[in-house]
Amino acid sequence: MQKHGLNIYDNLDQGKFPQFVIPSRSVNNIVYDKKLRQYILGNANAVRSSRNMSQLRSYTQLAWLAFFVNRLVREGKSSTLRDIYYSSQAFSIDFEDQPESDNIIVDLEAVTLSPREEFHIFPEERSSVFGDLTIEYTVPGYEGKRMNLSDHPDGYLIGPSLSSAELVDTSAELVIAIEKGGLFTRFVEEKVHKKFKSIIVDTAGQAPRSTRNLLRRLNQEMGLPVVILADGDVYGEHIAMVIKSGSANAAHLRELTVPDAKWLGVWATDIEKYKLPTIPMTESDIKRIYDLQKDPRYQGRKLEETIGGLSKT
Amino acid sequence: MVAPMGRFTMIFKIQGEGKRWKNYNFGRVKISLSKETFSQISPSEFFYRNRDLAGFSNPTRSLYTSVREFVENALDACDQKKILPDIHMSIKAVDPEQSDPKPYVLTVKDNGPGIDPKHVPHAFGTVLYGSKFGLKQARGMFGLGATMAILYGQITTNKPVTVRSCADGKMSDEFVMLLDIQKNKPVILKHNTKEASKTGLSVSIVLEGDYSKAGSKIRDYVSQTSLITPYASITFEDPSGEKFHYPRIVKEMPPPPTIIKSHPHGVDVETIRRMIVDTHYQIPAVDNKMIDKVKKELGLQKKNLTTKDMLERAQKRWSDLSRPVRTIVAVMSFLNVDFDGLQKIRIDDIDVANKKITYWDFGTSQSHAIELDPESPYYKQLASTIQGDTLLTFLTKRFQRVGPTTAEKFCEFAKFKPERRIGSMTNEELVRLADALQKFDDFLAPDPSCLAPLGEEPLSKGIMKFFNPEFASVLQRNASAYSGFPFVVEMGIAYGGDIPTAGLKVYRFANRIPLLYDEGSDVVLKIVNEMDWSRYKVKGDPPLVIVSHICSTRIPYKTVGKENVADRPELERELKNALQYLARKLAVHMSRKGAADMEKKRANLYAKYVPLISQFATELSGKKKEPNYKRLITMGSEIEEQV
Structure with missing residues (x-):
């Protein structure tokens, strides 16, 4: 970050317009890496120059963000996507709306090839975890403090402190990711964590990056298999897919995928097999099916068949 | 057989012993009266019976029409004598406590030439007495509308008209008169004379009106009249005592129109008949x-x-x-x-x-x-x-821009011998002659010298003063003609400045009269609405004003109300050309403005953002002193737009 700062400083001092080189995140530059089993960015770069009037504003926003997260990291403070949007106003950096500021954050990730969590920027927490897992905090003021995640039946928010904590010990043999909060609560009530010796994670819909990162760490560091319990529809299937193969939006990032995770639950083929009741699909549901069929992440897998199966219902 | 004549083309000859048909055009009505009928009904009587046709249908409209008639007469009188008009108008309630409609005193005073005292009783006490009967552009016809207003006042309030006139700059004569409607004669109640220092005319009538309803139109009328008459000073005092003063903006008067002969395309059988009587x-x-x-x-x-x-x-x-x-x-x-x-x-x-x-x-x-x-x-x-004359002589002598060559060609076209005496023509031949005059295409275009456009400079000054815009442009088109009537289109466009951003507004004028009613069906509005303004870099609800002035010896009004102009193709073409020319000028201004705005915006952007970047970079790099970034701001604002 300091390197970038120096670069800008020198440019200004020499009467040159500073610029950022950002790996292009345009659709053309997002490719699927079969080896990594996730989307990655290609080689194309985009230049954001302060010389170009139409880019001047977003250039300044990016420079501000670098400056701001530098402060965050230096002072050991955290922020959220929304907080960044509001903080900008104190520096006369005017974002039109939060999507614009979120986008600049992704730009900074791409420039530095680091996830925003490294800059202490977190999404609003909504995803939670429950089960026999002991962690040790690393955040300032809690360093070395340990905690077991089965102590609180509502589960623990997967926030900045949990994301940065060390994973110490677990008796669980399985990680179950659940799409819905209601089911998560039921699983805790039904003591699924005990019956199946598992850690239960509520992804609350599409899993946030911190959750995906936690799932990956549980899989890689603790050697636990991950199963995903998602709805038997195109959306549930895609939630599972993003956990397995990552998203196009985070193509510039690594360490967010669990390629070996398994999708459990009702499959499309089961609907026919067991003659299950269904809700008729809407037009947008059908469109989604065709979109997914073109997605390289679904190519040549069993999942592809299930899409075909879904399209029949 | 009735001549379709407009308000501005009336060739009226008062012939006490007329042998032929009389043809009257009373502004809004056309009637033909044989001698026998004529003797049974006086013009005053006719107006009395048909006052609603002349714009005196109700107290609201009557008050407005009376204001118009008197103000227009005052302006016309000054125009004719090349006197810079100084008009004072006031409307006062006789009893302010009474509710509308109620009697009002309307007084209009000018600094015009005045009227010779011996003509005053007839000019104001007789319907159809006047001097403005020639082929040239004028606002109204003295003796028609004004007397009608006097008549209306007398009918509704039974109060006399007071006329004060000074024609020689020494003595002023004051007449208090009533109209004898049946005899079409003035009845002088009082007449006195006193010393005066300058010429002018003041007319004061008492009439039933409704100012609460007519007020906004009257104020609009006065203000718009001042726009199209920038050489006049106009003061209006309303019933509440509030004064609206419109000072003189230009000191030069536009050249007055000259009275000219008719154009062959503009005459009909009846007109020819009258012309023959003249030569005969x-x-x-x-x-x-x-x-x-x-x-x-x-x-x-x-x-x-x-x-x-x-x-x-x-x-x-x-x-x-x-x-x-x-x-x-x-x-x-x-x-x-x-x-x-x-x-x-x-x-x-x-x-x-x-x-x-x-x-x-x-x-x-x-x-x-x-x-x-x-x-x-x-x-x-x-x-x-x-x-009478031979046809050849008649054509060359009595029509504008017809020489012997054209006349001979016409005779051949119409199958008349050039030496044919016009006095000996039968009724059928006259019809044939009139028809041929309309159809012959080789006559020169009508002479526009009978027109009195305002001129580009006064119009422009009027618009600048009136709207205080950031941009204005005016255009006077060359004279054109429709059906033998010459016309000139003048147009102005104004943008921005004090003009509210409330969408395009059109100010319509015809022969220096504001047209306030029936805007929707007017040809000018049609043309304006047909424009694709986005092509001229005008978007949304622009602060845009268009001033359109049509001058003609006969404005082709659509209705008897004389508030909207019909869409004659010739007129439409002229209006369109004028508007497109002005819109192009506006477009040039808009792009210049756009470029200037862009440069300004650019300068602002760099001035705003570069110091911020510098601030962030300084902390980010751990430096203490800010870099020397000042020249980047200047450089930034000078970068050409990269497309």
């Missing part, structure tokens, strides 16, 4: 005055020659003799009488076709007829007197 010389009455005239022209004041000597003398001086004298001499030669003999007879008829002259002998109390000798040199003289 009557047999002069033989009285002492006429005999003196004959003697004088022949140089016979002292001598008394025999008829024979006298005729010889006339032959020698023939070319110097006036037309009536020639006629008298010709008659004397045929009848072989001297001056004494001439006084003892009365010529009854000269029948050229049958070569006969009939006269009444007072001495013998008998009627006599004498054969005319077609070989006699005097025969031709008499024939031309009685039968």
Whole structure:
């Protein structure tokens, strides 16, 4: 970050317009890496120059963000996507709306090839975890403090402190990711964590990056298999897919995928097999099916068949 | 058979002893009255019965119409004498406590030439008495609308009109009068004279009106009149005592229009008939005055020659003799009488076709007829007197821009002999002639010298003063014509400045009169609405004003209300061309403004963002002192737009 700062400083001092080189995140530059089993960015770069009037504003926003997260990291403070949007106003950096500021954050990730969590920027927490897992905090003021995640039946928010904590010990043999909060609560009530010796994670819909990162760490560091319990529809299937193969939006990032995770639950083929009741699909549901069929992440897998199966219902 | 004449083209001749049909155009109505009908109803009576047709249908409209008539008369009077108009108008309630509609005193005072005191009673007390009956552009017709307003006032309040006039700059005459509607005559109640210092006319009437409803239109009328008459100073005091003053913006008056002859395309059978009557010389009455005239022209004041000597003398001086004298001499030669003999007879008829002259002998109390000798040199003289000019002469003399060549071509086209005497034409032939005049395409375009456009400079100044815009442009198109009536389109466009951002507004004028009603169906609005404004870099609800002024000897009004102009193709084309020209000018301004705005915006952007970048970079890099970034701001604002 300091390197970038120096670069800008020198440019200004020499009467040159500073610029950022950002790996292009345009659709053309997002490719699927079969080896990594996730989307990655290609080689194309985009230049954001302060010389170009139409880019001047977003250039300044990016420079501000670098400056701001530098402060965050230096002072050991955290922020959220929304907080960044509001903080900008104190520096006369005017974002039109939060999507614009979120986008600049992704730009900074791409420039530095680091996830925003490294800059202490977190999404609003909504995803939670429950089960026999002991962690040790690393955040300032809690360093070395340990905690077991089965102590609180509502589960623990997967926030900045949990994301940065060390994973110490677990008796669980399985990680179950659940799409819905209601089911998560039921699983805790039904003591699924005990019956199946598992850690239960509520992804609350599409899993946030911190959750995906936690799932990956549980899989890689603790050697636990991950199963995903998602709805038997195109959306549930895609939630599972993003956990397995990552998203196009985070193509510039690594360490967010669990390629070996398994999708459990009702499959499309089961609907026919067991003659299950269904809700008729809407037009947008059908469109989604065709979109997914073109997605390289679904190519040549069993999942592809299930899409075909879904399209029949 | 009724001439379709507009308000500005009326050629009206008051002929007490008219032999033919009379044709009246009372502004909004056209009527033909034979002599018999005419004697039964006076023009005042007619107006009285049909006042709603003349814009006096209700108290609201009547108040507005009265204001218009008086203000327009005042302006016209000043225009004619090239006096920079100074108009004062006031409307006062007779009893402010009363609720509308109620009697109001309307007073309009000008600094015009005034009216000779001996004409005042007739000018204001007689319907259809006036001097503005010629072919030229004017706002209104004196004697029509104004007298109508006076009539309306008298009908509704039974109060007299007060006219104060000073024509010589020394003495002012004040008349208090009523109209005798049945006799179409003024009844003077009071007349006094006092010393005055300047010319001018002041008319004050009491009429029933509704200012609470008419007020906004009257204020609009006054303010818009000041826009199209920037050389006038206009003050209006409303019933509440509030004064609206519109000072003079330009000190130069536009050149006045000249009265011109008709264009062949602009006349119809009735007009031709009247023109023929004009050229058609009557047999002069033989009285002492006429005999003196004959003697004088022949140089016979002292001598008394025999008829024979006298005729010889006339032959020698023939070319110097006036037309009536020639006629008298010709008659004397045929009848072989001297001056004494001439006084003892009365010529009854000269029948050229049958070569006969009939006269009444007072001495013998008998009627006599004498054969005319077609070989006699005097025969031709008499024939031309009685039968009028040849068609060729008639065309070249009575119409604008018709020369002998064109006239001959026309005769060939219309299948008339050029030497054909117009006085001898039958009714059918006249219709054929009128028809041919309309259809012949080789006449030159109408002469626009009878028009009085405002001119680009006064219009521009008026617009600048009135709207205080950031941009304005005006255009006066060349004269054009429709159906033989010349017209000129003047247009102005104004943008931004004090103009509210409330969408395009059109100010319409015709012959320097604001048109306030019936905007929707007007041709100007049609043209404006048909424009694709986005092509001229005008978007949304722009602060845009268009001022359109149509000048013509006859504005093609759509309705009797005279508030909206019909869409004649010729007029439409002119309006469109004018508007497109002005819109292009506006577009140039808009792009310049756009470029300037862009440069400004650019400068602002760099001034705002570069210091921020510097601030962030300084902390990010861990430096203490900010970099020298100042020149980047200047450089930034100078970068050309990269497309």
